Amino acid sequence: MAQAVELPRNEEGIATALGILKQRFGDRFHTGQAMRDQHAHTTTYIKPQAPDAVVFPTSTKEVSDIIKVCAIHHVPVIGYGTGTSLEGHVNAPAGGICVDLSTMDKILSVNADDLDCVVQPGVTREQLNTYLRDRGLFFPIDPGANASLGGMASTRASGTNAVRYGTMKDNVIALEAVMADGRVIRTAQRAKKTSAGYDLTRLLVGSEGTLGLITEVTLKLQGIPEAIRAARMSFPSIDAACQAVMTTIQYGIPVARIELMDELNVR
Ligand SMILES: Cc1cc2nc3c(=O)[nH]c(=O)nc-3n(C[C@H](O)[C@H](O)[C@H](O)COP(=O)(O)OP(=O)(O)OC[C@H]3O[C@@H](n4cnc5c(N)ncnc54)[C@H](O)[C@@H]3O)c2cc1C
Known part of the structure; x- marks a missing residue:
């Protein structure tokens, strides 16, 4: 697992923002360790860095209210969708508030x-x-x-x-x-x-x-296309596979998906 960058924390600002947001969002505002860890632990090779709190807004106005509080008190804001990103995107290297947008799902x-x-x-x-x-x-x-x-x-x-x-x-x-x-x-x-x-x-x-x-x-x-066909083809080299893809596109064949799998991928 790769080392994560640590940044200085604004302890005073974070404490103030936590107090204000707790009051505003009640049981949609979480500081429990499990919830914080869950919002930093993604499919990444970078060491997780949990936020100080997780909040679940339900409207644009609420997102704006959260960000205004964080801006005034110089506290980082980390957006969160489903946490599937692969490069430590949702890490909180300077702490801060994770805004989980999964409840805005209309x-x-x-x-x-x-x-x-x-x-x-x-x-x-x-x-x-x-x-x-x-x-x-x-x-x-x-x-x-x-x-x-x-x-x-x-x-x-x-x-x-x-x-x-x-x-x-x-x-x-x-x-x-x-x-x-x-x-x-x-x-x-x-x-x-x-x-x-x-x-x-x-x-x-x-x-x-x-x-x-x-x-x-x-x-x-x-x-949705009326008919879909899938095919798998083997090539003697990566170069030959690339040539086949280029030719397919140049002929205007409407392929919807192309994926290259080499020996390492398959393994
Ligand atoms: C098995 C697998 C295969 C993949 N293959 C591909 C691929 O072939 N091509 C490819 O491009 N990607 C691929 N990905 C990555 C994929 O694109 C991302 O995981 C996905 O787009 C992130 O969406 P998320 O909702 O999980 O965002 P999160 O992981 O929650 O967040 C991702 C980033 O976006 C920010 N963010 C989230 N929501 C918002 C918001 N509403 N406003 C502002 N910022 C926000 C977060 O702060 C973070 O920086 C793959 C991922 C997996 C797990």
Whole structure:
């Protein structure tokens, strides 16, 4: 397990923020060791570093209230979706408050005609696809884990479907986010075509919670293909496999997923 970086802690600020947030959030605010450990222990090779508390907001206003308290008292805020990230993303090297967004898990609207939907950040990929199935639609980004869509936007997730559908950067249309001072911003509308202003959506996608917490995500949807076929092929070398992939794409064959497995992967 790799060593984690330790940063100086603002003990006074953390104690004050804990007191204020405990009063505001009651039994949705946790300082118990088990809950804190659970929010630092992910599938990472980096040593876990637990936050000082975990809070479960249910609205954008509550996320904003938490961040305002933390900003005033100079306390770190760590967003948390489902904790499936692989590089110690949810560690709290200077302590702070973990904001678990899993309780913000509502699908707010599905605009089937426009092929888009609006979800809260705690909605997971599988939850959305189960909900969409009856309408013949699906959300194609599949990083392997049943991650939250807020977490996937924050890590700019991709997966085996990227060859056809791109990554989160290509599939997030707009975001609502609470910035580091507690202000709520909306980066765009649902319109797919716009040239107005800065592209704050792309700036926030992949920012891993460092710029703010995402509280609403507008996503592109796709039609479920009428038929799906899978195939496995062996190649004499990695180079030959890559050539086959390039040729497939150049011929315009609509492959949805491609994954390379070498001997080491399989082992
Ligand atoms: C088996 C496996 C296979 C994987 N394969 C791939 C792959 O092929 N391609 C790929 O791209 N990824 C892959 N991943 C990584 C995957 O993309 C991430 O685990 C996932 O996107 C994180 O989502 P989460 O909800 O678990 O976020 P968390 O792990 O909870 O958080 C991830 C980061 O986002 C921040 N965050 C979480 N929610 C928010 C929010 N609402 N607002 C702001 N910041 C937030 C956190 O602070 C943290 O920095 C894989 C993971 C696993 C476990």
